[in-house]
Amino acid sequence: MANSENNVAIVTGASRGIGAAIAERLAADGFTVVVNYAGNAKAAEELVDRIEAAGGKALAAQADVSDAAAVTRLFDRTEAALGGVDVLVNNAGIMKLTTIAEGDEAFVDNQIAINLKGSINTMREAARRLRTGGRIINLSSSVVGLYQPTYGVYAATKAGIEAMTHVLSKELRGRNITVNAVAPGPTATSLFLDGKPQAVVDNMAKLAPLERLGQPGDIANAIAFLAGPDGAWINGQVLRANGGII
């Protein structure tokens, strides 16, 4: 991508957490950003206001990524409003923790529907529609590698996303589109923090040699590199952004 001006990025799950930091960073880099969300319209609209107040361009767009038709409409609306799509950041995700023995059917189905099928839904549309020079960046997790107890189903969805990343990078041969994944370690968002006792959080923060939790901005920096001109030669890779935890 020659430069980020006039290029359009869809960031899924951008109303909060890591996705919001990615949207703000890509907007600061010159992208027009589509701030996708599932249910939190207020947070998405407030983020659009913040981006615009800082001189960037953004719009909010509701779509449940697990619904293939809704994802098609998200891309249709983006093309109609902004002329095309150059970057997809597949960030929307949920994490539920329990052992494989304890997890019921809904526990399994929800994570597969949103994390894995949701990413497949958006990758399908991106593969069909991204303009030449485009970028697809998927959010995996460093649990693919750490494999802690209770993370089995979540890790399986992220391992599937890594597999799709490698395959799609090859399927897009000749289109000048790269497909990569970023795999954060523990990052200070509600997905990681909610329901964990402070002692567990403190313990996990010390696991990486850099001895702190990741911040959403740390992950946005890695995404911005892959989305921008300096990332042009990186393709089919998984970048673990985790302070060295694994």
Ligand SMILES: NC(=O)c1ccc[n+]([C@@H]2O[C@H](COP(=O)([O-])OP(=O)(O)OC[C@H]3O[C@@H](n4cnc5c(N)ncnc54)[C@H](OP(=O)(O)O)[C@@H]3O)[C@@H](O)[C@H]2O)c1
């Ligand atoms: N935080 C970590 O430690 C960590 C580590 C490794 C990887 N990750 C990955 O990083 C990504 C972002 O995580 P986060 O920590 O920022 O999570 P978060 O703070 O819980 O935010 C999740 C975002 O995803 C959206 N979302 C949830 N279900 C959706 C659906 N069906 N369709 C569209 N959007 C949906 C939410 O939208 P609403 O606000 O509308 O609900 C929200 O914007 C996830 O893929 C996660 O697996 C996180």
